[in-house]
Amino acid sequence: MASRMDPLSLEVVELIGTVVGRYYEEYERAAAEHSLTGAQARVLGLLSLEPMPMRRIAQKLKCEPSNITGIVDRLEARGLVERRPDPADRRVKLAAPTPDGLTTATHLRDSLNFAREPLAELSADERRVLRDLLQRMLGS
Amino acid sequence: MASRMDPLSLEVVELIGTVVGRYYEEYERAAAEHSLTGAQARVLGLLSLEPMPMRRIAQKLKCEPSNITGIVDRLEARGLVERRPDPADRRVKLAAPTPDGLTTATHLRDSLNFAREPLAELSADERRVLRDLLQRMLGS
């Protein structure tokens, strides 16, 4: 039971909750700056790294494939994403960012200020320690 | 620009993104275990700390008050929350958890395993360091 967690761990969980809240806020704000919803921004950000089948987007975002259809529809309607046939499998549609979409994704990343100012508070050594602790916490 | 962020900071931001993803997943899972949506669980969790006016819930959750109306409606329909008049201001409705809601909120907290196992990887000293770094990162 969480109530049996030691006070120190509870404190850390609480802090992580706060970090999560701030991160989400910031992400939505950055998306809205480009007239995108959070979900649209997440899909576009994913595709800007690498075009992929609809199904894989759903797996990455842990939702039903039918949900992705609508989100990609809206991104496509705005000319940020396009559906390409997969030469290897005609059932598959590869979603890929348009040049415009790629630009938007870059701007989006750039306007995601989260942790830029916050991290400035920490020295390089401290950031290294933080990185290592988070890595171990997340496991391998 | 984020692209001018040093590689170390980028790495940390990336890790925090992963933490945020895992936390959200875990939160939704815990809520679903009690047949609640994430939004409903957040409102119930908030009210379990202290009853408050609808408006204040909206401020805490950074959304429109009219949105809260619906969420509290659903919690009320399930007997987890009730609306009480504010003796000091008849415009205000105080949302408060029922005994049942309070129980659910406690179970919800208990079933939120996030960071319980992950933190077990870290020694007490390391957790203290992590706490301090997060605190400084969040400011104040």
Next chain:
DNA sequence: TCGAGTTACTTGACAATCTCAAATATCCGG
């Protein structure tokens, strides 16, 4: 090569979340 079973995507129905604008009731200051 045929056909059964699987896989990828879409569609349609429906619920929840969210915003915005408008309506209602109440408060407060002059």
Next chain:
DNA sequence: CCGGATATTTGAGATTGTCAAGTAACTCGA
């Protein structure tokens, strides 16, 4: 008491999400 501000609700509409069903295309064994 009146005019302006505040708290909540209502209704319209967009988006996100689920589930079930449908279509097209792949795969593999007989």
